[in-house]
Amino acid sequence: MSVDLDQTPRSLLVCERSSFCDENNRVSSQVEQLHFNYKVSVLLSDCSSAPSHLESLLTSFSHFYLVRNLPLHELLDKQFLETAVYQGNVYGLSYRTRLDEDNCVALMPNGHLVLSLDKDSFQVLGFEGKTSTFNYKTKNRYVVTVDLTDGSMAPGRQAYLRLLTGLTSRLPLQMDFLLSHHPGGGASLQALLSRYIWSEHKPEVGTCSLTHLPCPDLQSCDPHGLLEWLGAVDANISRDNSSSSFLSSLVCPEPKRTVSRALRISICGLLLPHDVQRLIQELRCYLGQCQPESWVSLTVHGFVDSPVSWGGKEHGVLRGGENFYTLFIFHDHTYHLHLAAGAQDTCPP
Amino acid sequence: MRRDEEKGEAAVFQRVVLKNASPYHYMKVCLVLEDESTKLSAVELKQFIITGLKTLYGEVGAALNFDLLKYDEDTFTAVLRVYSKWLVKLWSSLTLNGFYQNQACAFRVLQVSPFLLALSGNSRELQLD
Numbered sequence: 001m002s003v004d005l006d007q008t009p010r011s012l013l014v015c016e017r018s019s020f021c022d023e024n025n026r027v028s029s030q031v032e033q034l035h036f037n038y039k040v041s042v043l044l045s046d047c048s049s050a051p052s053h054l055e056s057l058l059t060s061f062s063h064f065y066l067v068r069n070l071p072l073h074e075l076l077d078k079q080f081l082e083t084a085v086y087q088g089n090v091y092g093l094s095y096r097t098r099l100d101e102d103n104c105v106a107l108m109p110n111g112h113l114v115l116s117l118d119k120d121s122f123q124v125l126g127f128e129g130k131t132s133t134f135n136y137k138t139k140n141r142y143v144v145t146v147d148l149t150d151g152s153m154a155p156g157r158q159a160y161l162r163l164l165t166g167l168t169s170r171l172p173l174q175m176d177f178l179l180s181h182h183p184g185g186g187a188s189l190q191a192l193l194s195r196y197i198w199s200e201h202k203p204e205v206g207t208c209s210l211t212h213l214p215c216p217d218l219q220s221c222d223p224h225g226l227l228e229w230l231g232a233v234d235a236n237i238s239r240d241n242s243s244s245s246f247l248s249s250l251v252c253p254e255p256k257r258t259v260s261r262a263l264r265i266s267i268c269g270l271l272l273p274h275d276v277q278r279l280i281q282e283l284r285c286y287l288g289q290c291q292p293e294s295w296v297s298l299t300v301h302g303f304v305d306s307p308v309s310w311g312g313k314e315h316g317v318l319r320g321g322e323n324f325y326t327l328f329i330f331h332d333h334t335y336h337l338h339l340a341a342g343a344q345d346t347c348p349p
Numbered sequence: 350m351r352r353d354e355e356k357g358e359a360a361v362f363q364r365v366v367l368k369n370a371s372p373y374h375y376m377k378v379c380l381v382l383e384d385e386s387t388k389l390s391a392v393e394l395k396q397f398i399i400t401g402l403k404t405l406y407g408e409v410g411a412a413l414n415f416d417l418l419k420y421d422e423d424t425f426t427a428v429l430r431v432y433s434k435w436l437v438k439l440w441s442s443l444t445l446n447g448f449y450q451n452q453a454c455a456f457r458v459l460q461v462s463p464f465l466l467a468l469s470g471n472s473r474e475l476q477l478d
Binding site: 005006007008010011012013014015016017018019022024025038039041066095098199201223224227228230231232234235236237238246247248249250268269299301302303304305319320322324326340342347 | 364368372373434460461466472
């Protein structure tokens with residue numbers, strides 16, 4: 001029995017080191033593969049206020065829309081398919097649905113519609129799907145994946161009509177839905193938005209200046225200690241505990257140095273990989289003008305309740321649904337990339 | 350812990366995959382009290398959790414080391430850090446801890462993760478209303 005009490009669900013941490021000067025570096029493709037991002041946190045060393053270029057970029061992040069009580073069959077509407085899905089780069093995710101309890105839906109930029117359904121809903125829907133990769137002893141979670149751009153799902157075809165009938169009469173799901181798209185991508189969501197209650201939101205940006213920040217040696221610190229330190233900075237947790245403190249023994253990993261000033265920026269909302277790529281480019285430009293010992297960290301959190309994670313692979317929630325990555329960028333164009341995934345995730349790319 | 354290494358041709362690229370390598374787990378918990386006007390300091394909260402561990406697991410349980418990283422006295426929300434091998438014992442003692450100074454109480458475990466960073470990026474906190 002004591003052996004079982006020691007066990008915890010599997011977690012994965014992928015640590016990569018390379019340089020942006022290497023043509024084969026995969027940062028760009030890895031960023032692109034995490035479609036549904038909730039939060040981006042940036043930590044700039046030796047910086048007290050956001051440079052103007054960075055500030056203007058943060059305010060230019062793509063807006064997103066919240067559609068209330070959207071019937072799911074509307075995602076199969078012919079006009080929506082033609083004006084949005086077929087144009088590509090439309091991102092959709094069900095809002096306030098819990099992946100371990102409710103039915104969740106995601107619309108990926110490549111036109112794939114993913115429905116993560118409980119057993120009853122899947123059986124009522126009556127469409128092809130497969131059991132969740134993360135079903136253990138009982139099959140209580142099913143995933144239906146449909147390529148809306150495929151010929152067999154063109155309006156009027158048999159498979160399209162079967163799914164449409166399923167979502168209209170057998171399982172008329174309605175849920176709040178987050179939608180976004182690239183501004184210059186050619187897609188238009190107006191046809192869909194005009195029929196339902198919707199609101200436009202822009203990502204919420206917050207900044208905080210930090211002084212006398214104890215900082216570990218980023219090159220030699222072990223990955224978990226480094227991520228713990230960064231998590232403490234992000235959550236305003238004190239790292240100045242003496243060894244005799246009753247409450248906490250959390251300290252900054254040794255060896256450490258003190259950074260006189262740092263800037264913490266956070267952006268929350270439905271954030272697109274395209275905007276994250278632009279942010280990384282801007283941070284690299286900013287770093288090129290800084291001291292040689294300066295560095296930047298960027299953490300991107302994926303949505304906990306998204307049915308897909310990196311590269312459209314299935315994502316689940318066991319005790320937690322963490323799927324995030326942290327990128328440390330240095331002045332000499334080298335980087336450290338840490339990708340973290342939980343028990344119900346495949347290995348990050 | 351399992352490590353798989355791949356090295357690029359120019360020895361610039363390095364990739365390591367760590368499985369179950371986090372020594373700690375982090376919990377965000379919230380204490381719900383029957384009398385909401387009760388005041389509870391960080392020290393009192395930690396002592397209360399230790400008492401719960403002792404009740405369920407005895408002296409050995411009371412000796413389990415955990416850290417109270419952050420505490421908000423207004424919302425009774427705390428972030429705890431515990432060694433991964435002791436997570437189940439700590440969590441179970443929180444679950445079964447039902448009384449604080451003769452009033453009913455309950456611990457709500459809001460989030461558990463082997464990464465502290467994940468606790469500050471929980472999309473379930475997204476409020477658009």
